[in-house]
Amino acid sequence: MSLPAEFALIARHFAPLAGEGALGLTDDAALLDPPPGRTLVLAADAMVAGVHFLPEDPPDTIGRKLLRTNLSDLAAMGAEPVGYLLTVALPRGTPEAWLAAFSAGLAADQAAFGLRLLGGDTVSTPGPACLSLTILGLVPPGQALLRRGARAGDTLWVSGTIGDGALGLRVGQGRLPADPDGHLQRRYRLPEPRLALGQALRGVARAAMDVSDGLLQDCGHLCRLAGCGAEIAAGAIPLSPAARAALDADPALLGTIAGGGDDYELLFAAAPEAEAAVRAAAAASGIPVTRIGRFTEGPPSVTLRDEAGRDITPPTLGWSHV
């Protein structure tokens, strides 16, 4: 009595990723005993081939990117990862080698970030590959970082560098000359979830989120929930050397950098007097942070200013998935 094809695929490529409570992926559901006195943090993201990743992207980076975008949501809440559930809808005839590389990428990141596969589903689709991942994390009660809570007068901070992902996408599409050392494309394919920084910012940041849809649009979410405005100094936005070189060559790329998305950096508000605590959190987590602006009185809006203080906000603040 042999296993049908679906279950053989799961046994070969996904069961090795399953951890405690996953029951070897052979049951109807997984079991998880959360440690007492912790709050569960739950997020889900979907990715479609041709929309959220390029079909020709290396398969080992595709699952990792989805996992990392979800890990970035946990980072934005100040949570620690525990496990995930994954559903994959794949075109019929997807080669086994693709699945093997896809799951090998997941295995590497599970080890790197300390979490396990708990369950999922594998189905076929007549359309493009469609992946969905639900992640579970833990945070001490009452200590989750939320998007709401910024106040006029707060300082605005961002981790790492902005724009690499959006520029890396353009490189992959052939719309930008290749970056010499592959930094931009690597950042597009494999974002770096800022888990240690998010955890260190618990009790320090007043509001936080991760930048996925573009710095300006995402800053708008913080403003909308806080009922205030924000001003960002274009010259303060932290750039990688590769992004700096691209911007120097074509100043019009500022819109791509500030509005393009796929950054997965943390964007957060802090009280002006918390600057030393913010810098200590960054030092403790080994992740650089940059003060890029401040929250202002007034209706929700985000204004990008040049060094002379002129409003250079692009007409569209970001992009929407639908």
Place this chain on the structure above:
Amino acid sequence: MSLPAEFALIARHFAPLAGEGALGLTDDAALLDPPPGRTLVLAADAMVAGVHFLPEDPPDTIGRKLLRTNLSDLAAMGAEPVGYLLTVALPRGTPEAWLAAFSAGLAADQAAFGLRLLGGDTVSTPGPACLSLTILGLVPPGQALLRRGARAGDTLWVSGTIGDGALGLRVGQGRLPADPDGHLQRRYRLPEPRLALGQALRGVARAAMDVSDGLLQDCGHLCRLAGCGAEIAAGAIPLSPAARAALDADPALLGTIAGGGDDYELLFAAAPEAEAAVRAAAAASGIPVTRIGRFTEGPPSVTLRDEAGRDITPPTLGWSHV
């Protein structure tokens, strides 16, 4: 500062479904404080238009079907539902009326089954609609029903009736004359998760699962995990009047009934001496159960027998999604 289209859609159609801890779907993740001393039960299922549902199915039943197939996984574990996360990849230009009906169906079932939306993601796809749902439930520690645990000599039981879903799919495809009162199509579109029965079977059933891929194939899973065989009496398989009429008209439909799937009934093993306890659990939950066979010594296999004891097992035991 207006909301981008994606967020406006979420605010209009999904935020009203969001419950406690979902933070209005405006944050990076949801927060959930599980009650102390309970084990979390987690499952995820995906559905693709044209594969798992018919594109012309009423949109209010599509979300409900996905929710109910996941609730059926909780039922199979003896768990009570808590909440769910939902990702939807929709073709560009999906009408708002479709989304409104889709979410209205979910709202009705949330109320009926006592759970809430905790989070998710909405993206666009150039392909068919692709939906993924992760469900969370709770069970007392050590009391989850598992697929493993059947023993040779155990009795084999199933809830409700078998075959309606697979026949209902054929009706929808025009491959079977329409059922007069729509029972078969209704069962295909809206399975009935057997939550109360699953909970009542805690401590009674030795192994359990829900029938989604076909009675015979799914029974094979119980056998494989138990290292034993099973015999099913074809004449004992419980049928609705509509399925009975279809089978009487075309005896070859037995293969569809026993192998077709989409039943979402509970299939479970019990010790021979537990028959009274099984019947008491069925009576307490108001869900009929039928004894359809028994587990046997020997290697994993499932044998379907007619009333004369002849082996009438179809050559393929079920179907696989890949």
